[in-house]
Amino acid sequence: MSWREDLPAGFDEPVFAEPWQAEAFAMTVALHDKGLFSWSEWADALSAEVKRPDAAADGHDYYEHWLAALECLLSAKGVAGRSDVDRLAAAWERAAHATPHGKPILLENDPGPGAGRGRPGV
Incomplete structure (x- = not known):
């Protein structure tokens, strides 16, 4: 019997389903x-x-709630308001679409509004 057989089922599966969750x-x-x-x-x-009523019963949206909780804390602590988070998310999305496949996504690649100007820091 190998040491791997002693491990619980799913041990070698990824912890996070998507990189953004990590x-x-x-x-x-x-x-x-x-x-x-x-x-x-x-x-x-x-x-x-x-505990929000729209939370999935199977928990598949757990990290979406994780991210929402983080955004709420950032806002409550005065680090980044909702508009800052939304603006940065939109810039990230535009940069992702402007980045060739296989290349790292950089906010500097954002071709949209505010491109080249300072971005809110977190």
């Missing part, structure tokens, strides 16, 4: 480590999001 997770940990919020504040924000 990035949202990492941003949350980094912002906590910088002291922006406590774990209890984070737990309250995430709990409020996953």
